[in-house]
Structures are given as C-alpha cells and as structure tokens.
Amino acid sequence: MPPHQPESMVAAIRQSPPVDVSVPYESAWVKGKTILITGGASGFGAGFVRHWAEQGATVVVGDINVEKGDVLAREVRKETGNANVHFVHCDVTDWQSQVNLFREAARLSPHGGIDTVVANAGIAGADAMQRPQGMTDAEPPKPNFKIMDVNCTGVMYTAHLAYYWLPRNSGSDACSMDSQPGTTCRDRHLLLVGSIASLAPIAAQPQYGAAKHAVLGLFRSLRATSHPQGIRVNLILPYFIDTPIVTLGARVVLAGGAMGKVEDVVDAATRFVADSRILGRSLVIGPKVTLKQLDNGEWDLVAKGTPGSRETALWEPYAEDWEDVDAFDRNIVKVLNAVQAARGWIGWATDIVKAVGYGLGFGR
Numbered sequence: 001m002p003p004h005q006p007e008s009m010v011a012a013i014r015q016s017p018p019v020d021v022s023v024p025y026e027s028a029w030v031k032g033k034t035i036l037i038t039g040g041a042s043g044f045g046a047g048f049v050r051h052w053a054e055q056g057a058t059v060v061v062g063d064i065n066v067e068k069g070d071v072l073a074r075e076v077r078k079e080t081g082n083a084n085v086h087f088v089h090c091d092v093t094d095w096q097s098q099v100n101l102f103r104e105a106a107r108l109s110p111h112g113g114i115d116t117v118v119a120n121a122g123i124a125g126a127d128a129m130q131r132p133q134g135m136t137d138a139e140p141p142k143p144n145f146k147i148m149d150v151n152c153t154g155v156m157y158t159a160h161l162a163y164y165w166l167p168r169n170s171g172s173d174a175c176s177m178d179s180q181p182g183t184t185c186r187d188r189h190l191l192l193v194g195s196i197a198s199l200a201p202i203a204a205q206p207q208y209g210a211a212k213h214a215v216l217g218l219f220r221s222l223r224a225t226s227h228p229q230g231i232r233v234n235l236i237l238p239y240f241i242d243t244p245i246v247t248l249g250a251r252v253v254l255a256g257g258a259m260g261k262v263e264d265v266v267d268a269a270t271r272f273v274a275d276s277r278i279l280g281r282s283l284v285i286g287p288k289v290t291l292k293q294l295d296n297g298e299w300d301l302v303a304k305g306t307p308g309s310r311e312t313a314l315w316e317p318y319a320e321d322w323e324d325v326d327a328f329d330r331n332i333v334k335v336l337n338a339v340q341a342a343r344g345w346i347g348w349a350t351d352i353v354k355a356v357g358y359g360l361g362f363g364r
Helices: 043-054 066-080 095-108 146-168 206-222 248-254 262-274 325-359
Strands: 034-038 058-063 085-089 116-119 189-193 232-238 282-293 299-301 310-315
Touching: 034 043, 034 095, 043 058, 043 066, 043 262, 058 066, 058 095, 066 085, 085 095, 095 146, 116 146, 116 262, 146 189, 146 206, 189 206, 189 262, 206 232, 232 262, 248 325, 262 282, 262 310, 282 325, 299 325
Parallel strands: 034 058, 034 116, 058 085, 116 189, 189 232, 232 282
Antiparallel strands: 282 299, 282 310
16 A cells, blocks of 8 residues: 555645745735724834835724824825725724724725735733732732733634625625736735744743734634635734834843844735735744755855845745644744844844833834
8 A cells, every 4th residue: 555645734725835935926916905904003013004005005994092093094194195094993802893993994995895804903011821919819819811802802803803794895806826916906815913922932921822822723724714705814923023012021031132124024914915816824024034944954044145045034834734833933943043143242232222222212
C-alpha cells in the first residue's frame, strides 16, 4: 500500500494559494467599496481610514471615542476630497450599539450595502488576571474583564453582524479565487484583526492573549464555512506596532528590540481588502528586516543587499495550512532576538528614552 498522505484542508475550505507579498497589487482596487471599520479612530485603524478614503472607498468608522473619531472623519474628508468618510459612535461591547453602526453604514453607503467589515477594535492595559484585588477577602470582588469584552465579545458581535449584512449587499459578487480585482471590486469580505499574541503566549497579558487566540480560532472556523454565503475571511496578525495601544510598560520591556510600523499593517490589510482573489489567508506584520532563508527553512538576519536576501515586514504563518506552526513561531522569535542583538545597548538606551518621553506625554 502507498504511504498514508495527510489530507490537506486547503481544497476542503477552498483556501486560495499562499500569499506572495512580492507580487504587486493596486490600492486603487478598493475604489467603490463601502468599508466598515470598528475602532478606527486611532492607531492603524486610522491608517486604514486615511489610505482607503484616499483610494476612493466609502469608509464608515465606528469608535467609542467621539472626539477622535469625529476629528478624523473631518480631517480625512478635507485632505482627500472624499465626502464619503463618516464617523458613527459605537461601543463594540454593546450589541445594540453595533447594530446601529451597521444599519447606519448601510444607510450611508452610496450603493446601500457593505462590502468589507474590518473587526479592528481592541484594547490592552492592566490585566485583572495578573493583578487580582481583594484576594485576602472571604469573597473576592468581581474582576474587570474589559479587555476580553472588547477583544473577544466585541469581535464576535462584529463578525455576527457581518454575516448578516455582507450577503445582503446587492450588486456584490460571491467570493472566488477567479475574481478580477479592479473590475469586480465589490465583494463580501470580513477582515479579522488578531495579533502575534494569537500565535504565541503573551505572559503579562493573559486576557489579551486569550482574546487574540479566540480571534484565531474564529478565523480558522469561519474561513472553512463561509462559502455558502459567498464571504471571504482573512486575518492580520500584527506584532507590537508603534501605536498608543502599546503601553509604557510594554515599551520598556521591548526596549532594544524593534516594533512594527503602521504603514506595514496598512499595506497588509489593503492587500486583503483590495485583492478579492485572496481567501482564508493570514499575514503576520512585524518590524521590517532583511532575511535570508537557510537550507533548513530557518531565517537569518543579514545585511541589506546580501545575495539571496529579501527585505520584508510580512510573513504568512499558514502558508502550508497550519503545518510547522511551532517552527514558524521559533523562526520569528529568532529573528526578533537577532534584531535586538544587532541594535545593542545603544538601541536599548534610545528606546528607554523614548518610552520615558512617551510616558510623560511627548510621544502621543
């Protein structure tokens, strides 16, 4: 008998081929789409809003921060000349608030439908699991699980509503690897926002890690079952990105290493939103580095211009459909450690000064 061949999940879930990030795409392919973004008033969410509005998309931002969201929408409309940029107050932990956001987004859409939903809202901070209060009392007080509420329950609400609204998008095309982006630009797309904490433990933030692992589980489940509704599901997994969500404590811990950049997260997300041929894929976004792949599959950090090397901030952890995930995690940690070693004590000291400045309010 021939040796047993493990069954590939790729065909069963109609997953598109691995993402080749060296192949160019056109940001202008988002033109004509109506895109709903939760938590889009700051961080890389605001980067999404600016870039996609500039390319001609209708963008509806839902955020709990009314001041930031309203200012962002006004600024982007003025900067881009795109009148179809809107802010709607939304608390993602409140079901009715999200219902209202989706209903308003459909009303504001020039074609009456929603083409892409980006479940971007997320928070970090002091974790009740790590700092329990009142544990000497006879009965400990109820913990604050706000991080879990926003990063897990809020995302589940968003995904649930996306599955209601996306198939009702009149004039959109069901997901297909044979679509022609730029000509059939209106499709049905859910983009989930996980984290490197979806793949690896984050010891100081158990709630955050648990929630982002849940987002990964949601992605792996939905991408295998979304085809009857014609919905494609993709996932971005940012490393620590230089935005306000990275706390002072995290910046001190990361001192001497490197953080990712907002523009690289925007690049990864835009590829997914714009290229309707990509189904069921994910990309990790980290610091931009120059790498050379060795014969054993591992990566080495090398100098820019080294023969056989490539500069990248993007990796696909599931290019082989979940195989060698642990090897991927080991590889990326090795690269990040090499970055820290290469930067040395000067890099550490520079980041400490920046972190202290950030804590004093100079970097916000």
